[in-house]
Every structure is written in C-alpha cells, then in structure tokens.
Amino acid sequence: MAGRVLELVRAAAGAGAEAAVSVERRALALTRFANSYIHQNLAEDATTIGLRLHAGGRTVTGSSSITSADGLADLVNRTVEAVRHAPADPGWPGLAPPAPLAGEPSFDEATAAAPADARAERVRGFVAAAGGLETAGYCRTGSWSGAFANSAGHTVSERTSEAAMDGIARRDGADGVARLASARLTDLSGAELGNRAAAKARAGVDPVELPPGRYQVVLEPAAVADLLAMLAAFGFSGRAQAEKRTFAELGAAQFDRSVTLDDDPFRPGSPGHAYDLDGTVRRRLTLVDAGVTSALPHDRRTAAQVGTDSTGHGVRFFGALDALPGNLRLVPADGDPAGQAPDLMVPAAAPLLAGVDRGLLVSDFWYTRVLDPKTLVVTGLTRNGVWLIEGGEITRPVQNLRFTQSYPQALGPGAVTGIGSVADLLPAGLLPAWPSVPPVHLASWQFTGGASG
Structure with a gap:
C-alpha cells in the first residue's frame, strides 16, 4: 500500500517531489470492570495512511483511514494541492536514507489475537484475589503493525504486541493499586495484581496526617x-x-x-x-x-x-x-x-x-x-x-x-x-x-x- 501511494505521488507531483508514506494498523481490545464486575468489552481495528510531501520548498502532511483505491487517490490529490499553498519550509531535513532495521520488537501472536475470555480470566483472578473488596480497572491486549516507504528508496516494516492490566481495590475509602504491562498476556497474573492492590487497600485504612x-x-x-x-x-x-x-x-x-x-x-x-x-x-x-x-x-x-x-x-x-x-x-x-x-x-x-x-x-x-x-x-x-x-x-x-x-x-x-x-x-x-x-x-x-x- 505504501508503494502504491508513492506511485500516485510521482504521477501527481512529479519525480522531483520528496514523499514519505507510513501505513499503520492498530488493533486494540479492552475489558473494563467496576464494582467487581465486567461492564464493558470493546475492540477496534483501524488502519491509517500518512503522507508527508515536500515539493517546491514546502512541506505538508496528510492522513486517511480509507484504504480503497479511491481513498488513496484522494489522499494524494489533497496533499499535492495543499503543498502548493503551504508556507516555505527552510528547515526541511530531507528523507531518511535506506538502512536496515537494527532489530525486531517483541511480538506475541497469541496476545495480538487474544479473545475476550482471556482478558476476563485475568479480571476474574484480580477480583477473586481482592477477597470481597470493591475493585475496578481494565485489562487490554493489542498489536501494532506498520510499513514505511519513501521516495529515497527506504522501506521498513515491523509489528509489536502489548498486554496491560491496571486495577484498584478499595476498603473504607482506602485505595490500593497494581499495574503491569508486557508484550505477552501470559506474563500478567490478575491474581497477583489483585492480591497486591487489596493488601494496599487493607493497609491504608485509618491513615494519619503528617506535617509538610x-x-x-x-x-x-x-x-x-x-x-x-x-x-x-x-x-x-x-x-x-x-x-x-x-x-x-x-x-x-x-x-x-x-x-x-x-x-x-x-x-x-x-x-x-x-x-x-x-x-x-x-x-x-x-x-x-x-x-x-x-x-x-x-x-x-x-x-x-x-x-x-x-x-x-x-x-x-x-x-x-x-x-x-x-x-x-x-x-x-x-x-x-x-x-x-x-x-x-x-x-x-x-x-x-x-x-x-x-x-x-x-x-x-x-x-x-x-x-x-x-x-x-x-x-x-x-x-x-x-x-x-x-x-x-x-x-x-x-x-x-x-x-x-x-x-x-x-x-x-x-x-x-x-x-x-x-x-x-x-x-x-x-x-x-x-x-x-x-x-x-x-x-x-x-x-x-x-x-x-
């Protein structure tokens, strides 16, 4: 897709234009809980195309979430038209030259594709470990994948995954918290986090006031x-x-x-x-x-x-x-x-x-x-x-x-x-x-x- 956008830019703005294209797909799934019950499951999966164009000493950026052929053409046409009216950009640093990636970020396929019940299992463990205290928080999983290409011949791509949990427990007005993140959902223990949050809440009752x-x-x-x-x-x-x-x-x-x-x-x-x-x-x-x-x-x-x-x-x-x-x-x-x-x-x-x-x-x-x-x-x-x-x-x-x-x-x-x-x-x-x-x-x-x- 990034290569196709570059082709459209060359056709619309000429070979002298400098262009950089990024394609990013972000998938996020979230399970929220309050009053010790899951009250919301939601998921989003969105792709965004970004275009940075430098032509005639001017620079503009454009973006779109429409990945069809017509959507890509519209993004390019809007950006090419906008650069004609943009102010001069004397600080333009040029495009990144071709270079290989220095490594690969952590990615876990099971986390990227984790179903709602895998997150609910962590929530269940958190609530149970709190031993009857009121709890609230979230457990989320997601992934990010991207590709980049510019008119200097530089192309790279990557993917990474994330799992995170953040929750509180409450007793008599005292709150305790525990949170953790990883590239792997299997690294997160709802029971361990819930136990710590509950211990903080129980130990926080009847606090004293200290002077500044x-x-x-x-x-x-x-x-x-x-x-x-x-x-x-x-x-x-x-x-x-x-x-x-x-x-x-x-x-x-x-x-x-x-x-x-x-x-x-x-x-x-x-x-x-x-x-x-x-x-x-x-x-x-x-x-x-x-x-x-x-x-x-x-x-x-x-x-x-x-x-x-x-x-x-x-x-x-x-x-x-x-x-x-x-x-x-x-x-x-x-x-x-x-x-x-x-x-x-x-x-x-x-x-x-x-x-x-x-x-x-x-x-x-x-x-x-x-x-x-x-x-x-x-x-x-x-x-x-x-x-x-x-x-x-x-x-x-x-x-x-x-x-x-x-x-x-x-x-x-x-x-x-x-x-x-x-x-x-x-x-x-x-x-x-x-x-x-x-x-x-x-x-x-x-x-x-x-x-x-």
Missing part, C-alpha cells in the same frame, strides 16, 4: 514512572534541546552515579517500535550513563537544528512533532531479587526499607503538573497508598500529600540512596511509551501539605 516537610521516600514503580515520563517529555526531548528549554546538559554529571537511563525498543518482553515517523531506524540509546547525561533522542528535523544525527525517535506528542524516548528504563541495581516481602509492595522495594530511619513509602503519583520546565519543578499528589516508615519498618498509613519537587534534583548526585534490583514494565501513560522502572529510595522529597491544600 522533607522526607526520605521509597517510591514504588508506578511513582517512579511519573518521574521518567516528565524527564522524557521536558528534558530528554530533541525538540526541547533545539528550543533550548531542557535541563539536560550533555556531558554533565546531573544525576547520582547509581542512575543509568537507557532506551531500547528491542528489550525482550517489551512492546517497542523499530523506526520512527521519519522512517529512521531506532537503536538502543543510553541517555544517562552512571549519572552523566550522555545523549538525547532526535528525529531528522531536531537533529538538523542542533547539528547531530537522528536517533530514530520522532513521535507525535499532543498533536506536535517531537523526539522522545519510547522505552525508557531506569537500570536496576545489581543483586538478587528480594525474598519475602509484605504483600502491599512490589518485592524489589522491600530491601530499600532497611535504609530508612523515618520516611514514606509512596505507591503512586497523580495530577502532576510542571511549574518550571527548565528546572523541571513538578507539583502533584500521592494516591493509592502512602505509609510511614520508621526504623526500616512500615508502621502506619498516611493521608495523601501534595508535593512540589524538582525531579532532576531528586535524582541528583548524592540524592539516590538505593535502587531496586528488579524493574517492572508499566502501561504507557503520559508518553506513547512503556517505562521500565524499579523502586527507588531517595534521600529527600518536598511535601508541601495535605491533599486538600
């Missing part, structure tokens, strides 16, 4: 994922670097030596994409190496603006083009996984408690908003479980707290006291990405008050 101030924190993976999402969107962004609004400084020791961040679309068991919107092939990229900011992701346009090469990270983010990590991972610490751990936490967090004299165990962050994108000061709230840690032991639940904290500062030199030895892959959230995150122990986190103000 700086506390040591052990952040579970869901909370750490928010840090990574903000770091990616506002710091490790090719567009942010080109516009000089990122905190990231290449070659600077901006993070604790224990912090290494990488981006690998071919990590086993994780969904991923082997090329970007420009068709540029992706490779593993180390963004932070032992605390030193070592690289930033780029698409062709942002790379040209700062005088470097594209890393294959072009995405569309909130309607705008950007270059962002798609598989950002905080590399876990060396060591064996934890043995016995309280049911209310991920096992890898348990060894981190021993280093806390007085601090907080935080399950999740939400409603996080950036106050200063340059320093990445963020305000937000805790949710789904907070507990006081005293003498290395969890002692009591705590009411939700509001915080105001610079995320890079929280991970800065000397600020990271410990990192868990196991990372969880979590469902895509703010970014079109799958974060891989272990729990972390941070020396200081600024809480500014209760959730009500």
Whole structure:
C-alpha cells in the first residue's frame, strides 16, 4: 500500500517531489470492570495512511483511514494541492536514507489475537484475589503493525504486541493499586495484581496526617514512572534541546552515579517500535550513563537544528512533532531479587526499607503538573497508598500529600540512596511509551501539605 501511494505521488507531483508514506494498523481490545464486575468489552481495528510531501520548498502532511483505491487517490490529490499553498519550509531535513532495521520488537501472536475470555480470566483472578473488596480497572491486549516507504528508496516494516492490566481495590475509602504491562498476556497474573492492590487497600485504612516537610521516600514503580515520563517529555526531548528549554546538559554529571537511563525498543518482553515517523531506524540509546547525561533522542528535523544525527525517535506528542524516548528504563541495581516481602509492595522495594530511619513509602503519583520546565519543578499528589516508615519498618498509613519537587534534583548526585534490583514494565501513560522502572529510595522529597491544600 505504501508503494502504491508513492506511485500516485510521482504521477501527481512529479519525480522531483520528496514523499514519505507510513501505513499503520492498530488493533486494540479492552475489558473494563467496576464494582467487581465486567461492564464493558470493546475492540477496534483501524488502519491509517500518512503522507508527508515536500515539493517546491514546502512541506505538508496528510492522513486517511480509507484504504480503497479511491481513498488513496484522494489522499494524494489533497496533499499535492495543499503543498502548493503551504508556507516555505527552510528547515526541511530531507528523507531518511535506506538502512536496515537494527532489530525486531517483541511480538506475541497469541496476545495480538487474544479473545475476550482471556482478558476476563485475568479480571476474574484480580477480583477473586481482592477477597470481597470493591475493585475496578481494565485489562487490554493489542498489536501494532506498520510499513514505511519513501521516495529515497527506504522501506521498513515491523509489528509489536502489548498486554496491560491496571486495577484498584478499595476498603473504607482506602485505595490500593497494581499495574503491569508486557508484550505477552501470559506474563500478567490478575491474581497477583489483585492480591497486591487489596493488601494496599487493607493497609491504608485509618491513615494519619503528617506535617509538610522533607522526607526520605521509597517510591514504588508506578511513582517512579511519573518521574521518567516528565524527564522524557521536558528534558530528554530533541525538540526541547533545539528550543533550548531542557535541563539536560550533555556531558554533565546531573544525576547520582547509581542512575543509568537507557532506551531500547528491542528489550525482550517489551512492546517497542523499530523506526520512527521519519522512517529512521531506532537503536538502543543510553541517555544517562552512571549519572552523566550522555545523549538525547532526535528525529531528522531536531537533529538538523542542533547539528547531530537522528536517533530514530520522532513521535507525535499532543498533536506536535517531537523526539522522545519510547522505552525508557531506569537500570536496576545489581543483586538478587528480594525474598519475602509484605504483600502491599512490589518485592524489589522491600530491601530499600532497611535504609530508612523515618520516611514514606509512596505507591503512586497523580495530577502532576510542571511549574518550571527548565528546572523541571513538578507539583502533584500521592494516591493509592502512602505509609510511614520508621526504623526500616512500615508502621502506619498516611493521608495523601501534595508535593512540589524538582525531579532532576531528586535524582541528583548524592540524592539516590538505593535502587531496586528488579524493574517492572508499566502501561504507557503520559508518553506513547512503556517505562521500565524499579523502586527507588531517595534521600529527600518536598511535601508541601495535605491533599486538600
């Protein structure tokens, strides 16, 4: 189909026009539950054709979901007509040259074709493990397949699959959460997730109020994922670097030596994409190496603006083009996984408690908003479980707290006291990405008050 669109472009715009065509098929199936009952099953299967055309020094993009011959012809004709009226594009970086893929993302046929009863089985396990507590959430499966071709002779194709589950349990106003993602549905245990969510809810009843101030924190993976999402969107962004609004400084020791961040679309068991919107092939990229900011992701346009090469990270983010990590991972610490751990936490967090004299165990962050994108000061709230840690032991639940904290500062030199030895892959959230995150122990986190103000 991509080749056919290129033929139509050559006929309509001439051999001198530069064109890039992407064909993407996204199949998604979702099972939702609330009040401990499945209340919705839905599925969608959509194909989208995208066309980027550069002719006469002007650039436009067009798209269509009509894959018939008439639909493809209409897409080309509309785009060719639009480029005649577009403003000049002096920053056009040219087309991606031919290059082989660096690898294949994870794909599981059984997950891509999973029936509703396979998702319902996970929901049943979650609800049963909650032991009568009220539960709600979702289980989803899906796949993405794509093909890309441009008039420079570059062609690539790929496919990947995803399964994700996210659920809460509630008791007497206290919520507990558990979530996980994978390229394989068989990696998700509804019973295991339901047991953890229920344990959090039961342990969260009758929370105490704590005064604002700086506390040591052990952040579970869901909370750490928010840090990574903000770091990616506002710091490790090719567009942010080109516009000089990122905190990231290449070659600077901006993070604790224990912090290494990488981006690998071919990590086993994780969904991923082997090329970007420009068709540029992706490779593993180390963004932070032992605390030193070592690289930033780029698409062709942002790379040209700062005088470097594209890393294959072009995405569309909130309607705008950007270059962002798609598989950002905080590399876990060396060591064996934890043995016995309280049911209310991920096992890898348990060894981190021993280093806390007085601090907080935080399950999740939400409603996080950036106050200063340059320093990445963020305000937000805790949710789904907070507990006081005293003498290395969890002692009591705590009411939700509001915080105001610079995320890079929280991970800065000397600020990271410990990192868990196991990372969880979590469902895509703010970014079109799958974060891989272990729990972390941070020396200081600024809480500014209760959730009500």
